[in-house]
Amino acid sequence: MKNKFTLFSILLLAAMVATACGQAARASQQDQISYSLKTDLQNGQMVFVGVGGPIDGVVNPTLVAAAGDTVTIMLSSGDGTEHNLTLPDFNVTSPDVSGKGNSVTISFRADKTGTFPYFCNMPGHREAGMEGKLEVDGSAASSSSNSASPASASTASNSSTSMAGMAMTNTQAGSTTAVAAAGADIVRDPTDLPGPIGDRAPATVRVDLLAKEVVGQLADGTTYPYWTFNGKVPGPFFRVRVGDTVEVHLKNDPSSMMPHSVDFHAVTGPGGGAVFTTTQPGQETVFSFKALVPGLYVYHCATPMVAEHIANGMYGMILVEPEGGLPKVDHEFYVMQGEIYTTGAFGDKGAQGVDVTKLLNETPEYYVFNGAVNGLTTEHPLKASVGQTVRIFFGNAGPNKISSFHIIGEIMDQVYNFGSLDTPPMSGVQTTLVPAGGAAIVELKLQVPGKYIFLDHAIARMQRGLAGWLVVDGPNAPDIFNGTPMPGSGH
């Protein structure tokens, strides 16, 4: 009896094991699908490229799985830049991967049917092209229907967990917005520009740019992760003469997370140089161009997403002087307008990030001169005296908005429209239009002392940080202007 019982027990156990094995076997019938993707830059776009099998070489390939499959995706770095791979529908995000040849792997169960996006969730990368699809068809759905319920239940509980996590994050973000943050001073002093070239023959001129990502002070108590040329916004002002050969050296700081490049509007050649200057962190690129046409030109980073690199601060200007140079003035200033698309609302304290949706919708939170709120008011006002002449090299980095540049209480004596020095200047201008990616040279002779506010006459932008001061000292000139300042004028 005892043996029989034992035998029965063994049989029962065997049956249980068989059942378990049956489930295991059925589970193993569901395929393990593996894909390999690598990150790359192609035609100015960030992309995923398939590696091996039918997706080999395909840009942003459509990945296919059957419901119930375990999908494994290896992501390797082909471009060296930091990327990741996320499938929010399956609650899975890979660790970040950077450095050519490094790789990360994710694995998840395709527990529902349909078409789902995969993409890189680094800011701007999805919009710059890193997005593909995963198609899960239902052919194996019936075999996994028993386990599908618990699986989807666990997915649901995962997602509610992560929702709770998000809520916590939001709460934390809410509390950090009340905490003032301090960052580096990234404001370019408007007097920081080289003097006139004078009369010399054309030459070969070397210019050096260093792409550097720095957390900088955007406003009082508010920081922003700027991307800069040479640590300031705007980048350095370059000055050459027509006929010069300009040798551009672009270094990307080893601490950078992103590749960077540069497009000079003064260049005649593909990409304004951008095609030849995609520069990985720690690397250097070189190209040269001949300055064929005099004028004031914007330069900017042109690495995808270009709008993001510009909005983050990667812009500056180069002046190509005509033969013999420009007429002498007492003061020259370097001013550039830009837009900043922060995650928080205008005025929120704390560490901000970029909001790519706002960027694409062209709804900046901040408008700034030389990179930060108050950069050209309390920090670095433009200063001159009655009787002096002033020249402002004004550029509009955008990336999206046109500027209606205006100096309150002044009439611009001469404006070289659009930065053109091949065209005679206009005289007696109240407000000059400067397109995104454009410039103007503005000249004034100062006659009356006081504080002159300059701005974009799309004047609501003043409420979002856009104002600068031209402070003029010297004797009153009652024959030109006479009055008593009243309180509340805003000046």
Ligand SMILES: [Cu+2]
């Ligand atoms: Cu860049």
